[in-house]
Amino acid sequence: MSRSHRLFQLMQLLRQGAGPHTAAELAQDLDISARSVHRDIATLREMGAIIDGEAGYGFTLIEDNALPPMGFRDTELEALVLGLREVQQIGDPELAEAAAEALRKLQARLPDRQAHRLRHAVLxxxxxQRPQPPGIALADLRRATWDEVEVRFDYCDAKGAVTKRQVKPLGLVYFDRSTVLIAWCGLRNDVRVFRVDRISDFEATTVSFRPQRVPMLRDALTQMRADRVACAPDPYTSSYKPET
Known part of the structure; x- marks a missing residue:
């Protein structure tokens, strides 16, 4: 296999699924060494592909310079409109405004027929009944999660007891009645689920846990699915040890 063909095949593999794809998996699919995969990833990055990740944690294709910047089927566009309007309903003010701005940008950049379809969407x-308003600025929590830094906050449980926590924030989930933070809790030494409307005195630290967030969140969600959280009458009744 020529190197140019191998690079093409590697890009095809990175496009499949959400990732991350480990070097070992890619090497097996391409019948090459993991070391060659790392060299090819570096080459693809030099060619303009934006690939997130590093050795030991896998690689995810973020932006593909070979694909056109915009192009949606009508049903894909309807799904985007519905999803963004849902965010406007359940998101915090910054997120809701971002969803509205995204809709405006879509309308400005789409072909005339699809722009008309977006403007007069049927969905x-x-x-x-919206989720309980958060007790903190969720924009700060999202930023700390993306930056992969630990955060501190006070947490009030259902009985009114307040404890101080330092956690590794992994992701936010919007349920029907509340928004929750999935995090690794230093106090419990385990993953916990925190209702954001019960969080106060939030502070982002400088303690980094990069690049652990993606694999930790993947493991946490896998465990949540195994516990069949989605099938429970109350998402907080799972064996996932919520901090109610």
């Missing part, structure tokens, strides 16, 4: 979303 919408409305929540009569």
């Amino acid at each position: 919408s979303a409305y929540r009569f």
Whole structure:
């Protein structure tokens, strides 16, 4: 196999699924060594592909310079409109405004026919009962999660007891009645689920846990699915040890 063909095949593999794809898996699929995979990843990055990840944690294709920047089927566009309007209903003010701005940008960049379809979309979303408002600025929590730094906060449980926590934030989940933070809790030495409306005195630290967030979140979600959280009458009744 020529190197140019191998690079093409590697890009095809990176495009499949959400990732991350480990070097060992890619090497097996391409019948080459993991060391060759790392060299080829570096080459693809030099060619303009944006690939996240590093040795030991796998690689994820973030942006593919070979694909056109915009192009949606009508049903894909309807799904985007519905999803963004749902975010406007359940998101915090910054996230809701970002969703509205994304809709405006889509409308400005789409072909005329699809822009008309977006402007007069037949799908919408409305929540009569929105999640409880957060006690903190969720934008700060999202930023700390993306930056992969530990955060501190006070947490009030259902009985009114307040404890101080330092956690590794992994991701946010929007349930019907509340928004929760999935995090590795230093106090419990385990993954916990925190309702954001019960968090106060939030502070981002400078303690980094990069690049552990993605594999930790993947493991946490796998465990949640195994516990069949989605099938439980109350998402907080799973064996996932929620901090209710």
